[in-house]
Amino acid sequence: MNGLMQDYPLLLSTLIEHAARNHGATEVVSRDCDGVVRRSDWAGVAARARKVANLLDRLGVEEGDRVASLAWNTSDHLELYFGVPGSGRVLHTVNPRLFQEQINYVIDHGGSRFLFVDRDLLPLAIDIATKLPRIEAVIVLNAHPPHDAEVTCLDYEALLSRETDQYNWPRLNEESACTLCYTSGTTGNPKGVLYSHRSTVLHAFGALIADGMALSALDTVLLAVPLFHVNAWGVPFAAAMSGAKLVLPGPRLDGKSIYTLLRDEKVTFTLGVPTLWMGLFEYLASDVSAGELKALPLQRVLVGGSAASVDLIRKFDKILGVELIHAWGMTETSPLVTVCKPLQHHAGMSEDDLYEFRASQGRSLFGAELRIVDDRGDELPRDGVSTGDLQVRGAWIANRYFGGDEPAVDGEGWFPTGDVARISADGFMRITDRSKDVIKSGGEWISSVDLENVAVSHAGVAEAAVIGVPHPKWQERPLLLVRAAAGQVLKSEDLMAYMADRLARWWLPDDIIFVDSLPHTATGKLSKARLRDAYRYHFAACRDLSGN
Numbered sequence: 248m249n250g251l252m253q254d255y256p257l258l259l260s261t262l263i264e265h266a267a268r269n270h271g272a273t274e275v276v277s278r279d280c281d282g283v284v285r286r287s288d289w290a291g292v293a294a295r296a297r298k299v300a301n302l303l304d305r306l307g308v309e310e311g312d313r314v315a316s317l318a319w320n321t322s323d324h325l326e327l328y329f330g331v332p333g334s335g336r337v338l339h340t341v342n343p344r345l346f347q348e349q350i351n352y353v354i355d356h357g358g359s360r361f362l363f364v365d366r367d368l369l370p371l372a373i374d375i376a377t378k379l380p381r382i383e384a385v386i387v388l389n390a391h392p393p394h395d396a397e398v399t400c401l402d403y404e405a406l407l408s409r410e411t412d413q414y415n416w417p418r419l420n421e422e423s424a425c426t427l428c429y430t431s432g433t434t435g436n437p438k439g440v441l442y443s444h445r446s447t448v449l450h451a452f453g454a455l456i457a458d459g460m461a462l463s464a465l466d467t468v469l470l471a472v473p474l475f476h477v478n479a480w481g482v483p484f485a486a487a488m489s490g491a492k493l494v495l496p497g498p499r500l501d502g503k504s505i506y507t508l509l510r511d512e513k514v515t516f517t518l519g520v521p522t523l524w525m526g527l528f529e530y531l532a533s534d535v536s537a538g539e540l541k542a543l544p545l546q547r548v549l550v551g552g553s554a555a556s557v558d559l560i561r562k563f564d565k566i567l568g569v570e571l572i573h574a575w576g577m578t579e580t581s582p583l584v585t586v587c588k589p590l591q592h593h594a595g596m597s598e599d600d601l602y603e604f605r606a607s608q609g610r611s612l613f614g615a616e617l618r619i620v621d622d623r624g625d626e627l628p629r630d631g632v633s634t635g636d637l638q639v640r641g642a643w644i645a646n647r648y649f650g651g652d653e654p655a656v657d658g659e660g661w662f663p664t665g666d667v668a669r670i671s672a673d674g675f676m677r678i679t680d681r682s683k684d685v686i687k688s689g690g691e692w693i694s695s696v697d698l699e700n701v702a703v704s705h706a707g708v709a710e711a712a713v714i715g716v717p718h719p720k721w722q723e724r725p726l727l728l729v730r731a732a733a734g735q736v737l738k739s740e741d742l743m744a745y746m747a748d749r750l751a752r753w754w755l756p757d758d759i760i761f762v763d764s765l766p767h768t769a770t771g772k773l774s775k776a777r778l779r780d781a782y783r784y785h786f787a788a789c790r791d792l793s794g795n
């Protein structure tokens with residue numbers, strides 16, 4: 248027997264209308280590409296989202312058609328987030344930091360006819376449109392388009408000015424697609440993940456809970472994670488749902504630009520990948536007084552995308568009095584699956600143990616399930632010791648890639664994450680490595696993540712990467728690459744001695760190399776693939792000292 252409740256589809260249009268009705272006057276602040284701060288509110292975003300929907304009708308974009316954006320975090324991009332999917336089209340957010348062939352590939356594969364672009368990315372967009380004849384027009388946000396371009400360039404503001412801000416959002420099937428994002432694709436071509444209205448709204452509910460982001464109408468959120476990175480981790484939708492004030496930082500995410508917004512807009516919550524915060528702390532250390540730091544109203548920062556180190560957690564706590572909430576997810580998982588918040592029984596831990604604990608990736612939110620399996624696919628115990636391949640399934644986890652023939656999951660819906668992890672009896676998950684980053688030394692596994700965490704806990708280290716390098720005797724041995732902290736002179740022997748006090752001897756790196764910078768992927772993660780390529784022969788000439 249069915250329940251007798253209403254059929255109320257979970258749609259992004261209902262979210263933006265909820266925000267307009269209930270928190271219409273709450274501010275949405277946006278810093279443009281040229282640094283100018285524009286102030287609007289949720290009612291204003293909703294009105295312009297309706298204009299976007301009318302514009303897409305006029306342009307003849309059909310339901311289910313993809314529309315691409317190549318843009319930073321601005322209010323123009325935010326209104327596309329609601330106007331495009333709310334009216335039944337699919338917003339394909341493209342990461343401008345991908346290699347150009349990858350950008351061409353994902354836009355071509357996504358199949359968009361229109362490309363919305365920020366002014367400073369216009370040359371890139373024109374180049375793409377000349378190569379991809381399917382693109383009918385490039386629509387330029389917040390700037391006048393050139394008249395003499397090889398491709399049709401339209402003025403977004405001029406187009407919107409002709410549309411009304413009234414629109415009857417269609418009552419879509421909640422399973423219909425809303426946004427499209429491609430994985431970074433460290434191997435092979437990037438793969439498209441096609442989110443649905445239902446999965447996206449459920450993800451926003453999941454993210455909002457008190458043991459998740461705990462966003463409320465009292466919060467001001469600085470969206471430091473890009474709108475082109477996995478739906479900005481669902482925060483635009485969670486903010487519309489909760490009525491938080493939203494601050495969009497534009498393209499500039501250096502330490503000073505972030506600090507200024509945190510201070511001027513009285514931000515209480517922010518989020519982003521670890522590398523972003525390293526830049527912030529480098530700026531704070533040199534340019535901001537202790538008194539000014541104490542005055543910042545920031546309370547919480549959610550960090551994910553790659554592992555938050557103990558050192559970063561300690562810095563947020565000690566320097567800013569801010570709680571770092573460590574979270575884990577992937578493009579294929581919308582992204583949020585786990586969040587690390589201590590439970591009552593962790594209260595008695597020492598400060599160091601608590602920092603260590605907070606560096607784990609945490610427990611799964613309701614709506615997603617985790618398990619670890621061995622090489623044969625058999626489930627391993629949740630005992631905090633067994634290590635295996637992490638799998639996930641749930642209401643906002645991908646089932647199949649866009650355009651893919653095969654399911655991305657096994658017969659029971661488990662999606663293989665490519666991460667290696669442990670899970671404790673009370674459900675806390677700790678990533679020990681990416682399966683392809685694990686170092687296999689003499690038949691035993693070494694966790695590159697553990698080594699990096701120890702290296703960055705040294706005051707002289709700003710950033711560290713550990714890779715497994717082929718070795719004639721041991722199969723692979725760890726090589727540590729270090730970017731020293733500004734103004735620090737660090738010696739290899741000293742860092743090695745520091746690490747020797749904290750790690751098993753056979754885990755210690757065979758060599759340490761100091762570099763000026765480390766390569767990052769388009770989403771700000773260390774690019775170990777590039778490092779492995781560059782240092783592939785580093786141990787090739789090594790001989791076993793015992794003569795074997």
Ligand code: AMP
Nearest residue numbers: 431551552553554574575576577578678
């Ligand atoms: P992407 O789909 O490009 O966002 O990459 C997802 C991958 O990033 C995951 O499979 C993990 O390897 C890594 N990742 C994300 N969050 C974390 C985290 N908190 N700790 C460690 N690795 C993470």
